[in-house]
Amino acid sequence: MISPRTKVREQDPRQRACNFDEVSLGFNLEEARTEASRCLHCKNPRCVAACPVGLDIPGFISKVKEGDIVAAAEVIARDSSLPAVCGRVCPQETQCEGSCVLGIKGESVAIGNLERFVADYSRENGCAPGAECQKLDNPCKVAVVGSGPAGLACAADLAKWGYDVTVFEALHALGGVLAYGIPEFRLPKDKVLAPEIENLRKLGVKFECDCIIGRTLSIDQLLDREGFKAVFVGSGAGLPKFMGIPGENLNGVFSANEFLTRNNLMKAWRSDYATPIFVGRKVCVVGGGNVAMDAARTALRLGAEVHIVYRRSEAELPARREEVHHAKEEGIVFDTLCNPCEILGDERSWVRALRCLRMELGEPDQSGRRSPVAIPGSEFEIEADTVIMALGTSPNPLIVNTTAGLEATRRGGISADSDGRTTRPGVFAGGDAVTGAATVILAMGAGRKAAAAIRDYLQDK
């Protein structure tokens, strides 16, 4: 008989709707050991196969069960350089936990929460594993463009193999989407993100902020003048999309990227930071992905009434179940089957309402989801003074346009094979810059694959 899944403690929804402290409080040692004891230690662990970085999940869980958290952290460190981040933001339900045998008849092992526990516990108790680096006689210099999940994962592996790695970051803070996109209440910056990046510094990785590859330096300059033998491009997702409906440039309409960047990177939620943010009384967030949830829950915490406006039904929401659940608990209203067709402004050109059409679900589209069809004559208005567009991104053309021999995909991303090799020898790419917006862990997986391809490339050279 398998015991039920251990519930993770969370901040009360009413309380957390008013603060930016972390929602999930995580397991304590006792809870972690109880949960770890549920793992069946399958001979052919499906969870490992479903993890983009191939983490030895049963291996670390058995150490947790024994109460040897230091050893558990060492097992994790072999495959992941950002366990405290992944334990928090990975879509475990579609990856490791989604493949867990226990989940077939009951509830899967809480792998994400266990990973998070191991990372937090070892950090807080000063026993995080110091990974060992190989010593190369004449280490080649490798440049990594972007300090998001893809770049960090790539840099970590290369540093462990002894290469001399420099990460170039365009913004003033490290972490890419982990810093500007994911809010504090899902991923605390100082407590969790900064120490994980510090661990990379301890591996010898160098970081240079305020350096935009494609503007400050080109890839060609990195290779020809700055002495780098290979470059990994993990420059992220790119430019925010808008709907192309009337009124989108009214005051009070923001991309989710702008809203989240002001709040997370520029810390506009703190009164001691100078960057302003406008929230208004009533906010409509258009879109149904994780970024939409992050924007909505941020606006809520800044004091607004918040509606998610999504054109399909709730079943098709692309956001993680957990995020939707949390958002609802906190009081966010979901206006589904509802598609904006115009943003209406007042006499000062500020948003006053969102005009929408009611939708119904028709035939499945290419993505397999039933496509929404507008119901004629169903137009109605939702009063709002802020509209946040969370519709995804289109690739930033900067690096492709400024690098000779680097080809783009039809959709504008960097063209690369499954190991990250681009059309230009010595230049590798992975993460959202290649695939378009995806997840943190997929980007990390791509970064690790590219790191291996870079090692092969440099060894053959």
Next chain:
Amino acid sequence: MFTIQTKEMLTPAVCRMSVYAPRVAAAALPGQFLIVRTDEKGERIPLTISDADPLAGTVVIVTQKIGASSARIVAMEVGESFADVVGPLGNASEFVDFTEEEFRKSSFVFIAGGVGAAPVYPQARYLHERGAHVEVIIGARNKDLLIYVKEMEAVCDKVHICTDDGSLGFHGVGTALLEKLVAEGAVFSRAVAIGPMIMMKFATLCCKKLGLPVTVSLNTLMVDGTGMCGACRVTVDGKTRFACMDGPEFDGYLVDFDEALIRLGQYKAQEAEALKND
């Protein structure tokens, strides 16, 4: 890093600084801008680049005290450092790709309003050095607020001064002076207007009337400056464009200035509050 090497007040509210930022200095071309942050808690402030010395590793920035953050920049002294200087951002002016012949054949008139004279300077010099004919109209409310007059005289064919109150040069605004020059027979192949958004709007209207193509450099709101946030979006030729990625320079005829002016005022209430609390 990013240490202020020199500082001088050009007017009581406008200062010029040279700042150590070697990577930006090495890459900067006319038309581009940069972003600074004074300290850990500061905003990211876009500023035009008014000169760059790749050998010394310095860039020259000109800042006008307008809000709380720009006042903080102007209050900084030699020896102090910015937390961040990042750039160059945006695209270089179109003319950097001119052929020798195109340079020789072109005749530019710049209309510089207020601190707009600072980013005009490297453009005028670049063109003049390559054989283009360059005239510059520098305008200000009164003679004490004129900047870059001497500097400009050294790098172009002719400088024309205008002041709103007539305290120096032509009595009136830059566009009126441009109309007068053209009426008197001056022939230009292109105008470039850089200054406050409202001034660029009227410069564009004036150029349209004169049948003169005009380039404007849009000083929109901006957060990251790398294309990520879309705060800088403007409508150009009916399409949404990002000033940081597609600009900052655009064909003035195609810019929706009225929308751009409204968007500039988006954080006015918060800015006023910040000034009051400072």
